[in-house]
Amino acid sequence: MTPTGAPPDWTTVDIAVPRRPDRLPGISMAGFRRRVPAPLDIAMVAHPAVTLLIDLGGGEGIVCDSRGRHERGSVVIGLMPGELRAGGDVGECLQIRLEPDVAAAALGAAPELSGTMAPLADVWGRDARRVEDRLRAAASWDERFTIAADALGRRLESRSPVDPEVAHAWRRTLAGRGLVRVDSLAGEVGWSRKRLWSRFGAQLGSSPKRVARLVRFDHAAHLLAAGRAAAGVAAESGYVDQSHLHREVKAFTGLTPSALAVAPWLAIDDIAWPASSPTRNPAAAGRRIPDVW
Incomplete structure (x- = not known):
């Protein structure tokens, strides 16, 4: 998912990306930290990936609403979820995009997730809470990216790929x-x-x-x-x-x-998801961007 729209006020958002973005093909990650956590309400739109949105603020900050269904904390958002909003007192979160074939292999729930979302624990299983706790306790974004990549790598190794x-x-x-x-x-x-x-x-x-x-x-x-x-x-x-x-x-x-051309939600893509952005611009790092996360 990609955020669309922004609250009335604009603030600075810190964005972190892995040093080795190609470690796991078909998987990309970005970390977001709002310097001044505050209530947030964002409309979101489908992106060609299954998205893991991991709440690093204790599991109570992010609230997602899709077609009248509300979920609090970390969620998995499938392809074509329709109208969706995310809000709450969001401070830090880790967003992971999995290309559909990788998501099907790692999560084993692609058909069930199509057009909807689900709590991370329902899709990931009983190991979800342990991974979330390790991510929240990590001392740096580099450590968080490593934890997430290792956990996803183990799942890919233990499951059958798609045809x-x-x-x-x-x-x-x-x-x-x-x-x-x-x-x-x-x-x-x-x-x-x-x-x-x-x-x-x-x-x-x-x-x-x-x-x-x-x-x-x-x-x-x-x-x-x-x-x-x-x-x-x-x-x-x-x-x-x-x-x-x-x-x-x-x-x-x-x-x-x-x-759409001036909507603030695409402003982060050059920094957070440069491989997917035709406007890739390394010089954009460190600029003030809309308060999307």
């Missing part, structure tokens, strides 16, 4: 920015369209077409935030026309493309 054909279809969809046709993907892996559609949905929790739609939107959103004109973004991102882009942006965010 290689499904993993290939996902990675081709991501690399192709959502523009690769399902028939082409099926041909590449030697499956029928029907079989790919069925296995992809069963293991990743969403159809190839819906995932492609999400990947395409995410790329377009970053281009808009980089200052690109909507007409050019629509053409580059594979939309039929500017009206098509407008409808997709509205569906995912409730905003127009022009409003």
